[in-house]
Amino acid sequence: MIDSNLGQMWLLSYHKGKHWILIIIDFDHQLCYFLDSLHNFPPNEIKSLISRVFQHLRTNNAKTKEVTWRTVKCPRQPLQSVQCGFYVMRMMKDFVTNEFSMRWLTSNCGGKNSYTKDEINEVREEWAQCVMDLMSTT
Known part of the structure; x- marks a missing residue:
């Protein structure tokens, strides 16, 4: 992150x-946007880890503000489904x-409440094609 371009x-x-x-x-503004398709809040262990990363990457010892977390109401996956990765x-x-x-x-997320089956299938197909392409090069 330290070699990131502005923005x-x-x-x-x-x-x-x-x-x-x-x-x-967003390293420039010390912001972390949290997106969870089950609409949970950021777990303390990830907040702590990210805070340590930010502290380590600061180039001077000046006091800077803490990392700010914003929970984004993102598309919600259907209950009882295992589509979180997609x-x-x-x-x-x-x-x-x-x-x-x-x-x-x-x-x-543009106010989108959930993804359609077609939107999720599009990502599945792209991922599968990427894996097939990688397999054909080895």
């Missing part, structure tokens, strides 16, 4: 227990392909 964002998928979540890190991949895709990615993020 560059970091996307971190994190596996907690049996569940995937997404954290979008939801994280879809949110990542939506963020990086959106012309106004910060507006998408700060408007709670």
Whole structure:
């Protein structure tokens, strides 16, 4: 992160227990956006880890503000489903392909409540194609 360009964002998928979540890190503003398709709050262990990373990367000893966390109301996966990994991949895709990615993020993923089966299948197919491409090169 220390060599980040101004305005560059970091996307971190994190596996907690049996569940995937997404954290979008704005190093310049010391902001972390937390996206969880089950609408949980950021776990203390990840908040602590990210805080330590920020402390380590600071280039001077001047007191700077603490990391700010913003919980984003993102698309919610269906109850009793195990689609969290695909939801994280879809949110990542939506963020990086959106012309106004910060507006998408700060408007709670454009106000989208859930993903359709077709939207999730699109990510599944892209992921499968990527794996097939990697397998064919080895």
